[in-house]
Amino acid sequence: MNIALWSAKTGLDAQNTQMAIIANNLANANTTGYKSSRAAFQDLLYQNVRQVGAQSTQNTQYATGLTLGTGVRIVATEKDFTQGSVTQTNGSLDVSIQGRGFFQITMPDGTLAYTRDGSFALDNQGNVVTATGYPLSPAITIPQGTQSVTIGNDGVVSALSAANKSTTIGQIQLADFVNEQGLQPTGSNLLIESAASGAPQVSTPGTNGLGTMQQGALETSNVNTVTELVNMIECQRAYEMNSKAITAVDQMLDYVTTNLT
């Protein structure tokens, strides 16, 4: 097996994965609450062909050795949790989080998932649910005949009844994680707790370092399309170089087979 050939092959693999990540970021440039991902590259192990410093005789040592690298791999993808910009929508159930924290969502199997996407809607029972129809936790139900819903900075939800009487109907709680990059994305704008994220710490918005709520606004994706495009160009060129390296080694071997027969 030719190490020069396989080294370049790992480069192609890694750049291909990188392109998939960039494409996913660009595809989600307009997804509410989406956090961009990036790939972390790492060099693979080195093959020690000749150990530097080994004894060349009893009294002398090799001054230089030879180590051959074996390529590259993508060791992790990490999400960038910086705040996305906030757009005004004026929808009464559109809520953005200004600062840290995640909304808690009850999944169909009863477990909790977490999201930054605050574009909520109502189901036929008056429950506040996500666009996918999963209820917010703790559950909030808007009574029938409600004229308007107000969500305060601290997450208190109050409804104005037909008789012009305002009543508190619930409190939105936010969850925070020690290592939010350890959360596992599951699609549908949801993230789930993992061993790496640590346990959720649930508090009222605005306390314990959590962000505050803003009604009538949504947090847009934090994908920087210009950065992604530059990354894409770089990725494409790196891919081409690796493919050129494979061609070069192929030609070298081909030269042997055609000339030494």
Added chain:
Amino acid sequence: MDRGLYVAMTGAKQIMQAQAVNNHNIANSSTVGFRADAVSFVSQPIYGVGYPTRVNAVASDSGTDLSSGVLQGTGRDLDVAVNGKGYIAVRGADGTEAYTRAGDLRVGPTGEVTTASGLPVLTEQGPLVVPPATNVTIGSDGTVSVLPLGLAPQAIAQTDRIKLVNPPQKDLQKGDDGLLRLKSGAKAPADPGVTLTSGVLESSNVNAAQSLINMIELQRLYDFQVKSMSSSDQNEQVAEQLMSNAS
């Protein structure tokens, strides 16, 4: 036996190894903090009975290119790049202290700060651990300050300082895991002169154009070696013909 054939064969083999090093560099053109490997050839005369006419080439590391890569802004608090010379101390998988330029750090579930590949970042006392925090900031001298979870902004506290080192380049060597260590196996002393910039990452220092030129050059050199192997082969064939005609 035609010894020339073996000299050419050795040359071709060593050039293929140099090509492997070059391809490894190209494959790592996107690896944060990667340092390109250089390879050179050493002539190795073969001594024996008679006059030493044969000189084999032996590929050998001529070290690692330790020049800086380009800085890319990322805006992430835990991305740091070392300004100028110097390294971040980490604990390698084998438990020894090693040095890297890759500053894409992260905080683990128990608060330990690691590199993207999961190696713990070291302070002078040991691994760097931060309490649960809303915000972790890394200062230019490696000082880490955290705002513990649930406290007001004025409660920001300094926890520890990342160990930054700057040993002489000649003392450093790259290990099998791609991390730099002191050749002597000792720990380098912390250097207060090394500074960090947060929110940026240092890209790989592989020069794409140069790597491509190297690749072409190595390919042609390889062709030369193969050509001279093929010439040796022809010489032998002619010699064989002459001998069979004579008999």
